[in-house]
Amino acid sequence: MATQSPFSLVSDALTQFATQTQPPAWVVDETLNRVILFLNHVISREPEAQNRLARQKGRCIQLQWQDKLIQLTPTPAGMLERVNGQRTDLKLTLTDASPFDMAAAILKGEKPGVHVEGDVQLAAEVNWLIDHVRWDPEEDLARLIGDAPAHTLAQTARRVHNYCCGIDPIRTFPG
Numbered sequence: 001m002a003t004q005s006p007f008s009l010v011s012d013a014l015t016q017f018a019t020q021t022q023p024p025a026w027v028v029d030e031t032l033n034r035v036i037l038f039l040n041h042v043i044s045r046e047p048e049a050q051n052r053l054a055r056q057k058g059r060c061i062q063l064q065w066q067d068k069l070i071q072l073t074p075t076p077a078g079m080l081e082r083v084n085g086q087r088t089d090l091k092l093t094l095t096d097a098s099p100f101d102m103a104a105a106i107l108k109g110e111k112p113g114v115h116v117e118g119d120v121q122l123a124a125e126v127n128w129l130i131d132h133v134r135w136d137p138e139e140d141l142a143r144l145i146g147d148a149p150a151h152t153l154a155q156t157a158r159r160v161h162n163y164c165c166g167i168d169p170i171r172t173f174p175g
Contacts, residue, residue: 058073
């Protein structure tokens, strides 16, 4: 008789809880506002990303996952701002049902499943942003605590991540 891992049972329970439990509307609204602030912070570090977004100003990008959706539009400054009820130029629908599956894919460096409808040029610009814009947490941490401590913390975090993921540092680098 095959036995099921207790971790898969926990994952299934958390997925069911996350997809069936509805937080208050104000929590969702504030969380989305914080996500947009974070995205704009990351974009602000990349002048090319800002230029590409500025060229798409006024266009509407709709992101949807299950019954949740958000509409964003690039501003003339090359940032993103939240809008409601605009005509949608590009619709991106996340196809993964589980938020944990999406997070796992992103942590592995993969893109989550997405269904794309709408303007091809705008989709190409969004894809470029996804492929080329990266957050450097070590740089942000260095502004708070200095370069050397930030580097040490980031290096420790990478080691912990590699250890938890079962990555052998000797086998990952040929030599």
